Amino acid sequence: MTYSVGSVLLNSDDKRKHVANSAPYTVVRLANEFGPNLDPKAEVSDSRAAKQSMSEQARFMKKLLFVPPGVVPEEVTDKMIVPGSNIALGPYAGHSQIKMVEFVNISGRAKDCPKDNRPEFAILGWSNVGKSSLINVLVQKNQVALTSKKQGKTQLINHFLVNKSWYIVDLSGYGFARASDAARTDWSSYTKGYFLKRDILVAVLLLIDASVPPQRIDLDCSNWLGRYNIPMTFVFTKCDKMKASKGKRPDENIRDFQELIRENYKQHPPWIMTSSVTALGREELLLHISQLRNYWDQ
Ligand SMILES: Nc1nc2c(ncn2[C@@H]2O[C@H](COP(=O)(O)OP(=O)(O)OP(=O)(O)O)[C@@H](O)[C@H]2O)c(=O)[nH]1
Numbered sequence: 001m002t003y004s005v006g007s008v009l010l011n012s013d014d015k016r017k018h019v020a021n022s023a024p025y026t027v028v029r030l031a032n033e034f035g036p037n038l039d040p041k042a043e044v045s046d047s048r049a050a051k052q053s054m055s056e057q058a059r060f061m062k063k064l065l066f067v068p069p070g071v072v073p074e075e076v077t078d079k080m081i082v083p084g085s086n087i088a089l090g091p092y093a094g095h096s097q098i099k100m101v102e103f104v105n106i107s108g109r110a111k112d113c114p115k116d117n118r119p120e121f122a123i124l125g126w127s128n129v130g131k132s133s134l135i136n137v138l139v140q141k142n143q144v145a146l147t148s149k150k151q152g153k154t155q156l157i158n159h160f161l162v163n164k165s166w167y168i169v170d171l172s173g174y175g176f177a178r179a180s181d182a183a184r185t186d187w188s189s190y191t192k193g194y195f196l197k198r199d200i201l202v203a204v205l206l207l208i209d210a211s212v213p214p215q216r217i218d219l220d221c222s223n224w225l226g227r228y229n230i231p232m233t234f235v236f237t238k239c240d241k242m243k244a245s246k247g248k249r250p251d252e253n254i255r256d257f258q259e260l261i262r263e264n265y266k267q268h269p270p271w272i273m274t275s276s277v278t279a280l281g282r283e284e285l286l287l288h289i290s291q292l293r294n295y296w297d298q
């Protein structure tokens, strides 16, 4: 099925839609390194073919970029693109450091969430994908969000107020193996309700474990968000597990995931590689968040 998250709704007062839709997306850095059409080892027999292939690559890469609000796609240069991502940084990027974070609220449903209208970013992903670890790394404090080796630990909507100006929201894992059936059923009622009703949700950070092959649940989830036009950024976690003895490397799993979802989007969502062990992607993700947030705030 094809979802349209592509058209720019300039006359809409719904900034969330603009944030989602101002993004002609995808695989730039990855495309450079691992993209299916962009194998650097591919032999090109003559210079004309090489040039043609280069311009095809350039077109392919532009199409796959995330171009933020305030930037014209044609004006994106290499320097603007965040390494390990498809995200270009624009004029709204900045003020990304987290100076203060307070845990303020646990809610069961959207109607119980804070009502102060501050913009928020929700962290969603399969149980054990590393949501709480990522939050801890972003705010550079251990134990702000509870992490656990046991799946299904976080089971409600947890609001963290950052710099007294915006929220990070830790959501329960979906499809957790060890949580009770009741908790699983709850997810569909309260978490889905949260996505649909929460007007000040700037974007969902959908975490995907890059150390394993693409999972059906992640594909379903991204399709579900796409269907409801909810802005999302794919945050690939555990990218430090480069030396996994079995299976594919994270970059290969990421490429496979991109390939599987590519057809579903007119414009591919932004994505970024991270690790909570090495803090890979931390600053970059904060900059990406800042440009969406600053655009929202203006
Ligand atoms: N190698 C590696 N391990 C990670 C990374 N992020 C998380 N982990 C580990 O993965 C496990 C789960 O991490 P959590 O942050 O608790 O996962 P969660 O998504 O919050 O899990 P739930 O709250 O149960 O939904 C822990 O053992 C973490 O140490 C990472 O970037 N690299």
Ligand SMILES: [Mg+2]
Binding pocket: 131, 132, 133, 146, 147, 148, 153, 154
């Ligand atoms: Mg958690």
